[in-house]
Amino acid sequence: MTQAPGGGTAGRWAKRDASVVWHGFTQMSSYLDDAPVVVERAEGHELIDVDGNRYLDAISSLWVNTVGHRVPELDEALRRQLDLVAHSTMLGNTNRVVVEFAEALASVVPVDRPHVLFASDGAAAVEQALRIAFQLWANRGVEGRTSYLAFGGAYHGDTVGALSVGAGGFGTEVFDPLRFPVLRAPGFDDPSCLDVAAAMVAEHAHELAAVVVEPLVQGAAGMQMAGPEGFCELAEVCRRHEVLLICDEVATGFGRTGTLFASEQCGLRPDLLCLGKGITGGYLPLSAAVAAGHVFDAFLGPDPSPRTLHHGHSYGGNALAAAVALRHLQLLEERRVLANVGVRSAQLARLLSAGVAPLPGVGDIRVKGLMVGIDLDPPGPAMRWGRRVCAAAVRRGVLLRPLGDVVVLMPPLTVTAGEIERIVAVLGQAIAEVTAS
Ligand SMILES: Cc1ncc(COP(=O)(O)O)c(C=O)c1O
Structure with a gap:
């Protein structure tokens, strides 16, 4: 497990950030409470924060990254x-x-x-x-x-x-x-x-x-x-x-x-x-x-x-x-990237259906290529399951950001079989942690 973001050097950078930066689609009054990841550099599919913690970029830096960082x-x-x-x-x-x-x-x-x-x-x-x-x-x-x-x-x-x-x-x-x-x-x-x-x-x-x-x-x-x-x-x-x-x-x-x-x-x-x-x-x-x-x-x-x-x-x-x-x-x-998308998409669909779909609190799962939406089905309103599940995944070193109560997976198009396994395993643990609490 990586060190929780928000502590150490990251905490200090986040405070400096909050005093001068305005983040889109983000409530700035609670921005620091959500322990933002403070990226310093990257290697391949991983972002590395100012404390050296690594995060698999499973949202491709908001859907833009295709073949990794520092290619x-x-x-x-x-x-x-x-x-x-x-x-x-x-x-x-x-x-x-x-x-x-x-x-x-x-x-x-x-x-x-x-x-x-x-x-x-x-x-x-x-x-x-x-x-x-x-x-x-x-x-x-x-x-x-x-x-x-x-x-x-x-x-x-x-x-x-x-x-x-x-x-x-x-x-x-x-x-x-x-x-x-x-x-x-x-x-x-x-x-x-x-x-x-x-x-x-x-x-x-x-x-x-x-x-x-x-x-x-x-x-x-x-x-x-x-x-x-x-x-x-x-x-x-x-x-x-x-x-x-x-x-x-x-x-x-x-x-x-x-x-x-x-x-x-x-x-x-x-x-x-x-x-x-x-x-x-x-x-x-x-x-x-x-x-x-x-x-x-x-x-x-x-x-x-x-x-x-x-x-x-x-x-x-x-x-x-x-x-x-x-x-x-x-x-x-x-790099025959489209072929990789096909194979990894099928693997992702298979693993999600076996390991995530049966979990309590999980609804529909939709996969097309390497675009994935996983509906969470909280028992009541305002439970912020989407946010909490993604935060639990980030604590485990997989960077996710939800759309409401839909967990989005958008890994880089060159994602490997091992990384797909890691994403699904971490997601399963994150969902289990949040739905049990
Ligand atoms: C389908 C579609 N069109 C347009 C946009 C807007 O792109 P941008 O955020 O680069 O302005 C997005 C962003 O998510 C999108 O998904």
Whole structure:
């Protein structure tokens, strides 16, 4: 067992932190009581705190890490780019390594004649896709196509546009007056959600700019999953009624679900594809909205022109991030990472079903690739089982963070068989400790 976080040097660093840092989605008045892990360095799949305690990063640093920390090839790509240039603007100009990465990305995304608009965070990529979809109709001179269809349980990020297409919750209700209205299909916890969404698209097509969906897995909804079959029908209805399809693969992209993109398993070729998180293997902030050729073409015209996309971010297409992202894409192939996801996913499902599902207090368990949600079923409200189980796992050296009473497992895509065993064993002990108390 590792030393409890919060004591020793970590306790002092946490206090320094709390006096100057404001952590998102964290109640700062009790932040220190929850013994935050104070990371100093990392090796492979483990984070190491300032006291030398090691934590298996079983949430991939909030779903961004893919092939581990301090990967020699990625470190090298970053160092090499540092000797060239760290950043130059992509507004009206370009950068060699960004072009190279865009070409590599264009060759693997399930998007026809792709054009890549870079940003830094997932929410910004979604925001860009929403803006592109909205303006496309204005550029085409079509009136009334100003709304979006999104799903219950959806999460697309925290900017106002992304929050609007998201289903809310997570304590964000205070912002509800800021959110623009959207058509809302049921969430993935309803097996008919895709059929209902398809029917809603057919009925409301004349007012819809786009449909926004997370293919296969709604991550932040607690790893709610929909089978691949229903997505084809939704895409077909969108195509028939000329409603744009935006696939948000910020969480599912870059191998998480067993294919490079979840859209591939669903037979989808979206008009707009949102990418982020794993795009740099978890090294640097980079995101992208990838637009199909026919979407891109709708913005061509004279200069100056209202057809131009007047949207862009200072750090969109950062050269350091692009250099790492380019090497990372090659590494996924070289290390046969997708094959590992398949094998480790099957092992994880097997071990969870044998060792965790039978435990008292455990409900449904959902696994897709290396995205896992384990429902805890506390006997009463406000028992914070999710938080307490994850805290008990952290004390045992496995870093977890829940979504309410859903324990999330998101190990790195290169996770080993031994590490999967360790995660499941620790989770079982943590659940037993909390449910017994
Ligand atoms: C599906 C999806 N879209 C968008 C986002 C937002 O990404 P970011 O936190 O990088 O803004 C997330 C984050 O969890 C996500 O899961």
